[in-house]
Amino acid sequence: MTIFLLAAATLIIGYLIYGKIVEKIFSINEKAVTPAIAKCDNVDFMTLPTWRVFLIQFLNIAGLGPVFGAILGALYGPVALLWIVFGSIFAGGVHDYFAGMISVRNGGQSLVPLVEKYLGSKVKTVFLIFMVFFLLLLGSVFAMSPAQMLANLSQTPFVWWIIIIFGYYFLATLLPIDKIIGRFYPLFALLLIGVSIAMIIVLFCSNQAFYPNLTLDNLHPKGLPIFPLMFVTIACGALSGFHATQSPLMARCLTNEKYGRPIFYGAMITEGIVALIWATLGTAFYQGSEGLNAVISQSGPGGVVSGVAKGYLGSIGGILAILSVVLLSITSGDTAFRSARLTIGDYWKKDSKSLKKRLFISIIVLSGGIAMSFFDLTTIWLYFGWANQCLATITLWMASFYLYREHKPYWLTLLPAGFMSSVCVTYIMYDKIGFRLPLNWSVLTGVTIALVLVIYFIVKHKK
Numbered sequence: 076m077t078i079f080l081l082a083a084a085t086l087i088i089g090y091l092i093y094g095k096i097v098e099k100i101f102s103i104n105e106k107a108v109t110p111a112i113a114k115c116d117n118v119d120f121m122t123l124p125t126w127r128v129f130l131i132q133f134l135n136i137a138g139l140g141p142v143f144g145a146i147l148g149a150l151y152g153p154v155a156l157l158w159i160v161f162g163s164i165f166a167g168g169v170h171d172y173f174a175g176m177i178s179v180r181n182g183g184q185s186l187v188p189l190v191e192k193y194l195g196s197k198v199k200t201v202f203l204i205f206m207v208f209f210l211l212l213l214g215s216v217f218a219m220s221p222a223q224m225l226a227n228l229s230q231t232p233f234v235w236w237i238i239i240i241f242g243y244y245f246l247a248t249l250l251p252i253d254k255i256i257g258r259f260y261p262l263f264a265l266l267l268i269g270v271s272i273a274m275i276i277v278l279f280c281s282n283q284a285f286y287p288n289l290t291l292d293n294l295h296p297k298g299l300p301i302f303p304l305m306f307v308t309i310a311c312g313a314l315s316g317f318h319a320t321q322s323p324l325m326a327r328c329l330t331n332e333k334y335g336r337p338i339f340y341g342a343m344i345t346e347g348i349v350a351l352i353w354a355t356l357g358t359a360f361y362q363g364s365e366g367l368n369a370v371i372s373q374s375g376p377g378g379v380v381s382g383v384a385k386g387y388l389g390s391i392g393g394i395l396a397i398l399s400v401v402l403l404s405i406t407s408g409d410t411a412f413r414s415a416r417l418t419i420g421d422y423w424k425k426d427s428k429s430l431k432k433r434l435f436i437s438i439i440v441l442s443g444g445i446a447m448s449f450f451d452l453t454t455i456w457l458y459f460g461w462a463n464q465c466l467a468t469i470t471l472w473m474a475s476f477y478l479y480r481e482h483k484p485y486w487l488t489l490l491p492a493g494f495m496s497s498v499c500v501t502y503i504m505y506d507k508i509g510f511r512l513p514l515n516w517s518v519l520t521g522v523t524i525a526l527v528l529v530i531y532f533i534v535k536h537k538k
Contacts, residue, residue: 078153079275079285079355082160086347089164094340097172100483103332110183111328116428118251119417120183123328125338130261131328133342135321136171137267138217138407140311141350142400143376148309149354150364150371151301152294153286155309159354162306162313163347166491168340170314170467173474173488175322175339176332183327185418186319190469193476202469203422206320209462210415211440213317214244215447216459217408221401224377228397240405241445247409248416248437249430252328256410263406267399268345270388271352274396277387278359285355287363296368300514303501303521307460312350314495316466317407318343320414356383415440461502461509468495479536489529497525 114120123131148155178184181192187206191199222236247255278285288294293301311317322339329335360383361367370379380400385393416436417427425432471492478485501521503509512520 076279076285078156078289079351082156082351083348085160086163086344086351089168090341090344093164094168094336097169097340097487098336100487101172101176102483103335105331105333107332109179109329109331110326111330114182119427120327121253122330123253123257125330125334127257127261128325128328128334129338129342130264131256132321132325132338133345134260134264134267134403134406135324135410136311136315136318136342137346137349137403138311138317139220139404140315141346142353142380142403144309145312145350145354146357146367146376146379147371148305148312149357150295150368151305152292152364153289154291154293154301155305155354156351158305158309158313159347159350163343166495167314167318167347168343169488169491170471171318171322171343172335172339173477174319174470175326176335177474177477178323178326179329179332179335183323185323185414185421186470187418188421190473193473193480203418206418207415209466210320210411210418211443211447212459212462214408214411214415214444217404217411218244218444218448220377221404224397224401237448240408241441243405244409244412244444245437245441248412248441249433260406263402267349267403270396270399271349273392274356274383274387275352278356283359285359287358294364296364302518303498303505306498307464307502309350310460310463312347314464314467314491316463316470317411319466319470321410324410324414324417360386412440412444458508461499461506464495465499468492468499471495475532489532493525493529496528497521500524
């Protein structure tokens with residue numbers, strides 16, 4: 076219990092102290108006119124109340140990551156808490172803040188034109204293809220998982236739920252942001268937060284040990300290495316490239332730059348707390364990695380969610396908890412497709428105010444998503460995890476170039492950029508989706524390439 080409270084308190088203190096440092100280095104301008112006002116089109120650009128923007132941002136970035144990713148990360152033992160806490164403070168929060176605020180400073184642009192501006196035009200088309208493919212991949216994952224959970228819950232065919240979810244995706248992608256997303260997402264976000272808090276309160280009142288094996292040793296039942304696998308498995312609960320695609324959506328609704336810290340950095344810290352809760356619930360309910368792994372092997376992370384929710388909240392409360400996770404996934408899936416629509420629109424320089432143009436691009440992205448939704452979910456998830464952290468790494472490098480151009484301390488983003496470069500390279504060298512090299516050679520390659528990139532960046536800019 077003490078460890079959990081200490082971890083949660085560290086996240087909050089991180090927001091109050093390190094978040095303020097991040098904001099000071101960025102140098103906000105409270106008198107600046109934001110894109111929501113300067114480019115208001117009542118479709119994607121419009122002002123929304125700050126509390127509403129915060130809850131939408133939190134729900135958009137959350138997805139399945141802080142639940143499924145945290146549960147899978149808990150297999151490594153309490154060491155996972157370190158990445159959730161310090162990753163959220165020093166990497167995830169920094170990443171999300173700069174992705175959102177750099178967009179605010181550049182007229183609410185999506186990630187592709189920002190990468191072109193700060194990393195060079197040569198990467199523009201390649202990055203566009205990677206970005207759109209990634210968003211379609213993610214949207215498909217966030218449709219398949221809840222569709223399967225709803226099919227199991229209602230004993231109805233999986234394909235029916237896929238049709239219903241994609242029908243909803245079409246409306247949410249096409250309509251102005253205040254019609255569905257701005258109206259209902261704050262309520263869904265409060266449901267997720269409320270259910271998560273309710274379950275951790277039940278755990279507090281029980282006699283169960285929060286962490287049966289309180290050690291920093293690797294407890295993974297299959298002996299999988301902590302580095303780099305854990306840093307890819309726990310994504311949205313600590314650092315996620317998907318967030319860089321979502322922050323520009325809310326950058327178009329921000330009324331003042333002073334709200335950037337609570338909305339972008341604060342939403343990431345809130346997500347870190349949710350991830351902390353679910354990692355703890357999975358470990359405590361199944362009494363360690365072995366019990367947790369047995370359930371995951373049989374019914375996946377969704378089975379863990381169902382078992383934990385019903386075990387702590389009963390049948391009715393359990394259904395509410397499952398539905399909150401389903402909504403969490405669906406609401407991130409639709410904003411993934413919306414972000415894909417905006418990304419393509421920015422690349423083609425299409426005015427999103429035109430319903431005809433929005434409809435054309437929406438049909439393209441949703442058709443691709445539907446096609447992907449019939450692939451094997453397990454295989455898709457493996458590639459998604461690595462691609463997600465690659466995107467986060469690219470965003471952190473972009474932010475480093477931004478800080479350099481602005482003559483500001485770029486170590487703030489350079490350090491996590493270098494670390495995540497080593498994670499991504501090591502992962503693709505070691506994992507079965509990559510080159511399958513021995514772990515020691517993979518780590519040596521990843522660390523060497525990361526150091527070369529960091530040294531090159533520093534030397535180049537000192538000259």
